[in-house]
Amino acid sequence: MPIKTTKKVTNKKVVKEETKPAVEAKKEEVKTAEVKKATKPAVEIKKEEVKPAETKKAPAKKATTKKAAKPAVEAKKEEVKPAEVKKAPAKKATTKKAAKPAVEAKKEEVKPAEKKKATAKKTTKKATTKTTTTKKVTTKKMTKEEQYAKLSLDTCLDLAKAMSMNVTRDSIIQQLILNPDVKSVSKDLVNKYQLTGKFNFEEDGYDEGLVEVLVSKVYETADIKPQKAEDLQADVDHALNYKFTDVVADGEEYKAQFDTMRKVLMIAQHKDIHDSKNLDEEIGIDVEKFVEEFMDLAYSVLKTWKYEDVDYYEHFIYAVLSQLEDLHDTYRNRIMMDVADLYILHGDYGLGDADYGYILRENQIKDYIYYRYASIYEGVDKDKAKQIANQALQFVDDRFTYYPNIIAVLEG
Structure with missing residues (x-):
């Protein structure tokens, strides 16, 4: 068979070069070329090859000077390994050091074998590393949602700015206080900044889907959970007993009452x-009385605060009244006039006039509404105040409670 022929040739080469006794090796030192051609009887080769399986399993025995034939067998054992066949040919080692005893020849062959094993280990490690790297490249192909989920809150805010959104963590928290529904707030922001279809994730790295991710992360990190009822009672009692003093003190009190009202609203929202x-029964306070006190304080303080504070107050107080439907029916006209007055005082006449126009259309009894509308313009534009008062006379006469007040504005 072809396999047996290959083994014979291999063993012949090994025996030819290494099975001579140590004594004969010295005699043949001068004739190195002849050593290469020397042949041994085929009988000896067959003796070594009868049991190839045993040759592989048998542990290597120490070579002695008496039995020089054994080292040749051990050299064969070392050479049948695939790692040695590939790199370290036995011919070169034997040719250069043919004069040395067979024992030393074995030592020279063992070292390359050890080096080959180490090289094989390194190669294996490198191959493993390459495989791992390939896997990492594959896992980088994440979906848009997975990539968004890995973003930090700060990164989301930076991307929001890149989308021309004028939002901060605090501004989003304020919106969540008014409406604790993440999807609803996200939709409002997308509509406000007209983001639908404006950005492409593949090209820009973000799109309108980022807005809900941002709002969700703010909601998860913000302290907007409802407070315990008993913790609110002392704050509400303080608010109901507060007396207006000056602009600074009233401003600080407004901030405190705003925070307390926010907690009251959140309890109502979470408990539906x-x-x-x-x-009242749930938290043990007079909610309506507190709402009225809060609106009085806000109307006084926000006259001197910024326009943005008025805008936020409007959204917040409407959230409170929308949640508590009975209070909405009672105070909706009042709160609309309060907010309209504040807008006019801050120079937004268009919005203030529009609010008053809506209230006048929706109410049959108009004397008080006209009086409020005309009087707020007295400190801003007296001519317009008189014009409004004159319009009121179409609907108001001396039978109405506020007729004298309207005449006073007209004659003022």
Whole structure:
């Protein structure tokens, strides 16, 4: 068979070069070329090859000077390994050091074998590393949602700015206080900044889907959970007993009451309470009285605060009144006039006039509304104040309670 022929040739080469006794090796030192051609009887080769399986398993025995034939067998054992066949040919080692005893020849062959093993280990490690790197490249192909989920809150805010959104963590928290629904707030922001279809994720690295991710992360990190009812009672009692003093003190009190009202609203939202009387029982305070006190303070303080504060107050107080439906019916006209007055005082006449126009159309009894509308313009534009008062006379006469007040504005 072809396999047996290959083994014979291999063993012949090994025996030819290494099976001579140590004594004969010295005699043949001068004739190195002849050593290469020397042949041994085929009988000896067959003796070594009868049991190839045993040759592989048998542990290597120490070579002695008496039995020089054994080292040749051990050299064969070392050479049948694939790692040695590839790199370290036995011919070169034998040719250069043919004069040395067979024992030394074995030592020279063992060292390359050890080096080959180390090289094989390194190669294996390198191959493993390459495989791992290939896997990492594959896992980088994440979906848009997975990539968004890995973004930090700060990164989301930076990307929001890149999308021309004028938002901060605090501004989003304020919106969540008014409306604790993440999807609803996200939709409002997308509509406000007209983001639908404006950006492409593949090209820009973000799109309108980032907005909900941002709002979700703010919601998860913000302290907007409802407070315990008993913790609010002392704050509400303080608010109901507060007396207006000066601009600075009133401003600080407004901030405190705003925070307390926010907590009251959140309890109502989380417990799905829509009636102020039911909320009274839940937290043990007079909710309606507190709402009225809060609106009085806000109307006084926000006259001197910024326009943005008025805008936020409007959204917040409407959130409170929308949650507590019975209070909405009672105070909706009042709060609309309060907000309209504040807008006019801050120079937004268009919005203020529009609010008053809506209230006048929706109410049959108009004397008080006209009086409020005309009087707020007295400190801003007296001519317009008189014009409004004159319009009121079409609907108001001396039978109405506020007729004298309207005449006073007209004659003022």
